[in-house]
Amino acid sequence: MSEKYFPLERSALEKLAEKYPTPFYIYDEKAIIENVRRIKTAFSVFPSYKNYFAVKALPNPYVLKILAAEGFGADCSSYPELLLAEMAGMKGEELMFSSNETPASEYAAARKMGAVINLDDFSHIEFLEKSLINAGGMPELISMRYNPGPLKEGNAIIGRPEEAKYGFMREQILRGYSLLKEKGVKRFALHTMVASNELSIPYHIETARMLFELAVEIKEKTGVCLEFVNLGGGVGIPYEPEQTAVDYHTLAFGIQKTYNEIIKPSGLDPLGIRTEWGRTVTGPYGWLVTRAIHKKDIYRKYIAVDACMADLMRPGLYGAYHHITIPGRENEPLSEIYDVVGSLCENNDKFAVQRNLPEIDAASQGGSGDFVIFHDAGAHGRSMGFNYNGKLRCGELLLRADSHASQNGSVIQIRRPETVEDYFATLDIPGVEKFC
Numbered sequence: 214m215s216e217k218y219f220p221l222e223r224s225a226l227e228k229l230a231e232k233y234p235t236p237f238y239i240y241d242e243k244a245i246i247e248n249v250r251r252i253k254t255a256f257s258v259f260p261s262y263k264n265y266f267a268v269k270a271l272p273n274p275y276v277l278k279i280l281a282a283e284g285f286g287a288d289c290s291s292y293p294e295l296l297l298a299e300m301a302g303m304k305g306e307e308l309m310f311s312s313n314e315t316p317a318s319e320y321a322a323a324r325k326m327g328a329v330i331n332l333d334d335f336s337h338i339e340f341l342e343k344s345l346i347n348a349g350g351m352p353e354l355i356s357m358r359y360n361p362g363p364l365k366e367g368n369a370i371i372g373r374p375e376e377a378k379y380g381f382m383r384e385q386i387l388r389g390y391s392l393l394k395e396k397g398v399k400r401f402a403l404h405t406m407v408a409s410n411e412l413s414i415p416y417h418i419e420t421a422r423m424l425f426e427l428a429v430e431i432k433e434k435t436g437v438c439l440e441f442v443n444l445g446g447g448v449g450i451p452y453e454p455e456q457t458a459v460d461y462h463t464l465a466f467g468i469q470k471t472y473n474e475i476i477k478p479s480g481l482d483p484l485g486i487r488t489e490w491g492r493t494v495t496g497p498y499g500w501l502v503t504r505a506i507h508k509k510d511i512y513r514k515y516i517a518v519d520a521c522m523a524d525l526m527r528p529g530l531y532g533a534y535h536h537i538t539i540p541g542r543e544n545e546p547l548s549e550i551y552d553v554v555g556s557l558c559e560n561n562d563k564f565a566v567q568r569n570l571p572e573i574d575a576a577s578q579g580g581s582g583d584f585v586i587f588h589d590a591g592a593h594g595r596s597m598g599f600n601y602n603g604k605l606r607c608g609e610l611l612l613r614a615d616s617h618a619s620q621n622g623s624v625i626q627i628r629r630p631e632t633v634e635d636y637f638a639t640l641d642i643p644g645v646e647k648f649c
Contacts, residue, residue, distance in 0.1 A: 215451035215458055217588050219500060220244070220612055223540040226502070226584055229610075229624060235584070236503040236520035236607040238595050239624070240271075242279060243614040244498040245591075249283045252494070255461035258469045260483030265309045267446050267491025268294040270592035275611055275627040276495065277301030288446075288489035292319045295326055309443070309489065311358065311404065313379055317344035324348045331356040331404050331443075335385040338392055356402035356443065357381055357389050361423060379406065386427070390437045401437050402487075403428060406445035410452075410492060412459055418467040420444055425475040425484075432481060441485030444468075448493045452534050452589050459493065492592040499591020501525050501535075501607075505582035508575040514551050516573050518585050521555025522562040523604035525590060526597040529561040536588040537565055545571035553585065557602055595628070605631040 220241050221229065229239075256262040265288035266280050272294060277287060278301040286307035287298035298308055305327035312319060313333040317340070323330055324345050330352060332338060342351055360380030381389055390401060403424055408416060424442045431437050451458050468486070476484050501524060507517035527533035537553065539545075547569040555562045564587060576582040598606040609628040 215454055215456055215497075217454055217536050217538060219538060219540065219586055219588070221540075223584065226540055230502075230504075230581075230584075233608065233610060233624075233626065236501060236518070236524055237610055237630070238499055238501055238590060238607065239610040239612055240276060240495065240591055240627075241498040241612050243612075245276070245279060245495055246283060246614060248494060248498065249280065249285065252461055252490070253284065255465040256486065256488075258465055259472070259486040261441070261485040263307075263485075263487055264494070265307075265443070265487060265489045266494055267489050268298055269596060270491030271495045271499070271594075272297055272596050273609060273627055274301045275625075277303065280494070281307075285494075288491070289323075289328070292322050295323060295328060299326060306354065309356070309487075311406075311489070320344040321348035324352055327352075329354055329356055329402065331358055331402075332381075332389070333358050333379055335381055335389055338389060338396070342396060351393075351396050351398055353398065354400035354402065354440070355393055355398050356404050357386055359383070359386055359403060359405045359424070359427060361405070361407065383427070387431065387434055390431055390435045394435070394437065400440050402441050402443060403431070403439050404443035404445060404487075406447060406489070408447035410449035411447050412449040412451065412456060414459060414464050414467060417444070417448060417459075417464055418471060420447075421468040422471045422475065425471060428481055428484065429475060429479045432479065438481060439484060441487050443487040443489060446489045446491055448488075448490055450493055450496045450589055450592075452536065454536060458497075494592070496592035497589050499589075499594060501587040501590040501594060503585045503587070505573050505575040505585055508573070513567070514549060516551045516553045516570075516575065516585070518553060518555060518564070520564075520607060521557040521604055522559065523557060523599050523601060524555070524607050525564065525587060525594050526599070527593060528564050529559070530597075535564065535590060537568060537570060538586045538588065539571055539573055540584045540586060542571040542573075542583065548572055557604065559601075600631075600636060603636060605633070605636060607631075 263286055265286040267288045269290055274297055281302040287303045288309045288311050289295045290312050306329050308328035310323040310328040311331040320341050321344055358380040428439050448459050476482050503518035503520040505516050506519050509515035522529040549572050550567050551570055552563055553565040574583045608630040610624050611627045613623045
């Protein structure tokens with residue numbers, strides 16, 4: 214069972230909302246650091262280990278700087294993500310560039326930054342070589358992404374690997390390493406990503422087995438000895454209270470046992486282990502804080518909050534579950550059944566459907582409504598925001614590590630809310646020189 218907590222009491226939250234009106238995201242620095250250290254301790258059983266944090270999960274340089282200080286790198290999918298990670302202090306091979314359908318300019322930028330380029334298709338080898346003619350030529354180290362197709366089951370979120378647009382087939386991987394050797398590449402890595410938000414430990418151990426066996430086959434058939442394998446992301450978090458979090462030590466022990474069975478006898482030891490976890494690193498330690506502003510009672514009972522799907526897309530897009538708590542009402546009975554909704558002109562703008570919750574007060578006669586907290590929003594929350602309907606995305610706050618000694622501890626703003634001026638900033642409006 215996962216325990217759902219929120220780091221601030223209602224009184225402290227009321228004071229915070231006076232300075233930073235809802236909606237906003239808030240992240241717990243201390244909890245993130247403690248979680249990172251648990252991951253590193255568990256995986257210290259390997260000759261070398263590094264997590265490349267998936268920047269797409271939480272692309273904020275304040276958070277990236279915290280992770281960089283703990284020795285994490287960054288997995289980047291675009292040039293702006295590379296820049297964000299570099300701003301946070303991650304340099305060279307601390308950056309992994311795992312893009313797909315990549316333009317030549319972004320390959321060249323990644324090469325100049327010294328990032329580990331992780332190729333997504335066999336045809337990209339020639340494309341990369343041409344892209345880098347004026348950017349330093351082929352790098353010394355290249356990784357390739359493996360798609361096992363029907364040899365590996367995906368899961369409900371990411372789908373079946375054979376239907377995914379990502380990666381090399383097995384025979385292409387083998388030809389790819391031989392071709393890269395011909396082109397002067399000297400160091401090699403292997404990567405895969407076959408699941409998303411998967412809580413099954415055996416599933417992840419079997420993914421490691423698949424890559425270890427492929428690493429041995431690559432050595433036997435091409436003579437390439439891999440420097441590291443990247444097990445990808447995909448480790449899930451317990452969004453629902455009845456789910457259990459992945460135990461890092463159990464997972465690392467299972468992977469180590471498979472490593473000893475396959476890698477050590479093959480002569481590939483020491484082989485580095487890499488991951489690109491994002492969700493499990495920050496997900497449970499971020500919350501979307503909103504207020505109830507309207508109450509509607511028609512065929513169903515509705516609670517409308519001051520955020521919408523533009524702030525948290527996952528429930529509307531995937532039907533994803535995010536636990537909801539109402540500060541100050543934690544001990545009250547779940548006496549009501551609500552749809553919790555936002556203001557977007559889309560009927561799937563629903564954070565929760567027919568959810569059992571305590572009775573919630575909405576804003577009335579100038580007063581403030583109850584806070585409505587969406588848990589486990591520290592990954593793929595604010596980063597997936599958009600501006601449909603002209604909605605302005607909310608800001609982000611960081612509860613500093615020194616704050617836990619006091620409920621009135623320090624909170625800083627690490628991204629301001631968008632403004633109307635931001636929304637119009639990229640528009641060329643006929644007859645208007647400048648908006649506002």
